[in-house]
Amino acid sequence: MQYTKLGRTDIDVSRICLGTMTWGTQNSESEGHQQMDYALERGVTFWDTAEMYPMFSDAESAGRTEQIIGTWLKKNAGRRSEIVLATKITGNGSRAVRNGRGIDGREIKLAIEGSLRRLQTDYVDLYQFHWPQRGSYHFQQQWDYRPADQDRDAARDNLLESLQSVGDLVREGKIRAFGVSDDTVWGVMELLRLSDRYDLPRVQSVQNEYSLLCRLFDTDWAEAAHYEDVGLLAWSPLAMGLLSGKYLGGETPVGSRKALMGGGMSRETKMAVSATRAYVEIARRHGLDPSQMAIAFTLARPFTTASIIGASRMDQLKTAIDAGSLKLSDEVMGEIGAVHRRYPMPY
Secondary structure (H helix, E strand, O other): OOEEEOOOOOOEEEOEEEEOOOEOOOEOHHHHHHHHHHHHHOOOOEEEOOOOOOOOOOOOOOOHHHHHHHHHHHHOOOOHHHOEEEEEEOOOOOOOOHHHOOOOHHHHHHHHHHHHHHHOOOOEEEEEEOOOOOOOOOOOOHHHOOHHHOOHHHHHHHHHHHHHHHHHHHHOOOEEEEEEEOOOHHHHHHHHHHHHHHOOOOEEEEEOEOEOOEOHHHOHHHHHHHHHOOEEEEEOOOOOOHHHOOOHHHOOOOOOHHHHHOOOOOOOOHHHHHHHHHHHHHHHHOOOOHHHHHHHHHHHOOOEEEEEEOOOOHHHHHHHHHHHHOOOOHHHHHHHHHHHHHOOOOO
16 A cells, blocks of 8 residues: 655555445445455555535434444554544535534534544544535536635635634644645635634645546646645545446446436436546556546546545455556556547536
């Protein structure tokens, strides 16, 4: 397993990060424990969760994933220091947690106490804003994104108040490092400005969607990451499983995310299916597993700190972890580039 530093901290993270949002819906507690056991055995020491997980949670089920991690930590007393544990506070708009109140100074302190209680630990290594309080273009909302409708003063006030609350929690030892998720370049640069001006915690990472099918990070974000050492934690490197090729031909495997959703997936557009078919053909021509090629691509990008994998079955987990040691040839990367030019933004 390869490791790198988290931003400008001294925290070492595995470049494969264990995603957990299937635990509590697609996976039981015992299956979650099995995944954690195997991941740690393979050197995957970086684990990511959120207060609103599992996926498709409601007020009753939200937090179940953190509880599953907490029971593993309790059962494996003494191993907490081996793990870099990340979690998130939910942004404005989700009724699953704290009645949708989102992120501000007070809610951050309420949210971290809930997470620590469920995780059965007294600190988290990386605390992240799941998406900004002012709104987000992620989750395929870029088509109708209107930042001109945002209240500039309110947005800046919220960022300062929130960052001050994070600073309090760092001083209390409840948070080691701070990051964001599903944010924009402006959001991170404003947070960095505030951290410099008021001596507050610095943004160390950004967890945004990134895959062969979603490359919004390639331009302005890549520049910001380079100059500010705010590395990408790439979520959904398989585009919700599309890039594995398992849905090609209209297939819906039993137990898959598509089956759980009870219908089509919004990412499964006509263009995305065509692009996926082209990427799968590249993998097969070169004797590669399509899932491993897709994950290895995200790790090959200079701005990526870690790629977040998720699995509902152990064989999927093993395949994904093995991608961490795969280096793609220049020929493969060239062919990937050609397909990207044909399908630059397929969903």
